Amino acid sequence: MPELPEVETVKRGLMPHIAGQIIHSTTVRQPKLRWPVDKNLPRLIKNQRILSIERRGKYLIIGLASSYALIIHLGMSGQLRLVPANQPVGKHDHVDLSLSNDLILRYTDPRRFGCILISDQPYEHVLLSSLGIEPLTRGFTAQYLFNRMQRKHIPIKSLIMDSKIVVGVGNIYANEALFNSKIHPLRPSASLLLTECQTLVNEIKSVLKAAIKQGGTTLKDFISAEGKPGYFSQQLNVYGRHGQACYECGADLKEIRINNRSTVYCPSCQLS
DNA sequence: ATTGGAACCTGGTGGC
């Protein structure tokens, strides 16, 4: 389900229920995820207390008392939910952590693009160590973006989706942020003016914050396996609306493919 | 070095 707002929603939803709990046991039904689940993982985390849950980009980091941490990514279709101990096991329920509060932290992922890794230095892990800046921090500024785009000729949409530049901006919110900024997704990155970077940075922050706020509205139901982060109820201006009228000017929204990802924009509002 | 495309998987949808 995840772009950054969805992962943040999962983190906030789980936090109060898993912090302080002890992992009694781990069941791995399907170890073949994006990377194989370490055979030793169940043994390494057995009887360990969960101290923290953090987010870096779209990764969740569950810190344990042993100084080990679990690094979890939800890929395209992953879910991490708390379910009652007697919850029936579904086809794609790959990993269960049984907790001391009699709940199961259950990882479900039909496409298996996600991963569950164990590390004693999670932020130094090769998958995390070269990640770009967090978009909702003060350091993500127009000047930062401007500096990172110099001499880059890739489309601006590709650039803001590059996790080495800035993390957490997935396909949906990239489309939305560019529309809100009135910037054409195919603009060569290095052609953006500093003032356009300012608008874009503002709109990225704004759309992510709004989405997190919406995700938050479903947090109260989180335990009931039905916690659908507010993904589909998002107020989307362009994503999934190709062929329909632009809310701003009424023109037909167009769809193209950039890096094989659906890209929807308004040919009238978003000038090349 | 930069860039675009394939690859990893399964499930849902729409066309014929």
Next chain:
DNA sequence: TGCCACCAGGTTCCAA
């Protein structure tokens, strides 16, 4: 109904 092609929220890897 059945079959098949194509699409989907991500990210790494490989080759031009």
